Amino acid sequence: MSQPLVLVTGGSGFVGTHTLLALLQPSSSYRLRSTLRSVTRADEVRKQLVSGGASESAAAGVEFVAADLLKDDGWDDAVKDCTYVHHVASPFPAAAPKHEDELVRPAREGTLRVLRAAKRAGTVKRVVVTSSVAAVAYGHDDLGRDFTEEDWSDDKDPKIAAYPKSKTLAERAAWEFVEKEGEGMELAVVNPVxxxxxxxxxxxxxxxxxxxxxxxxxxxxxPQLQLGLVDVRDVADLHVRCMTDPKAKGQRFIAVAEKFVWSVDIAKILKDKLGERAKRVPTWVVPNFLVRLLGVFDPTVRMITPELGKSKNASNEKAKRELGWKPRSNEECIVATAESLEKLGMVKK
Known part of the structure; x- marks a missing residue:
């Protein structure tokens, strides 16, 4: 029997590259294909796979196909003969868009474009979609609890930001498509923080x-901002578990390492574990009114202002119980982030 062919969309992205790495483990037996908006980046992605621990021969074996979430071209070639599809690619901006459609359209249309192509292929057994906790925990007033996979963000809330709205509408569209038009094709969804x-x-x-x-x-x-954290390696691992485990069929899984933490706690982790290397890390908490004032001039800051001072949490119990998922700690994933930035020369000496 030939090895199953697996497609990972957006192979140059953070989650996409790590999902390819998870599928390239020596214990795995998959043929891999990935989409890029331009295949001129194929060698760059292969080098990243090698730097992430893959052998040069394994990285060289990954096939790349050009496809864009906003265009039909390339998607039939991308899913041809595939058994599994990981739809990872989706926009996540550093700043608030001028209009929500800049996010909503590619997220929703892109997801449906991938699902329709997967259905046309006739060989795809299961699609795993990367959604977000943004499709779970926004637009709610009852924040003093752990959000679970049963919760959905309220995309009708006039105060909901463009990003959580885009993820909510895209995920809802995926479930609706598979239910009405999937004809037996299975869906599982990962909702990372x-x-x-x-x-x-x-x-x-x-x-x-x-x-x-x-x-x-x-x-x-x-800022007085509470955040959920998860290591990208654990998100990739959860994707692979969702791909093959029968219990993942038709299910959502929140990917969060531990309890949410305040942004100042992240600074304290860096200072405690990296010492002098974290000498530039501040620990002063900026008053909310000042952050909102800055948001008037800085669109990056403007994205976070609706969440200032809000305390929330999400549960990882379902992924651990049903799929045996074992995420790294908050501390480990933050330290790994900083050390990798140092290794890439992105931190001032």
């Missing part, structure tokens, strides 16, 4: 920007 961990190249999750700025002293203080 802020993704940290080893950075392999220039394409990293927007959440990494916080550690990057802290290590370089480019922000004077920390």
């Amino acid at each position: 802020g993704i940290y961990g080893p950075v392999l190249g220039k394409d990293y999750a927007t959440s990494i920007e916080l550690v990057y700025r802290l290590m370089n002293g480019s922000i004077p203080g920390l």
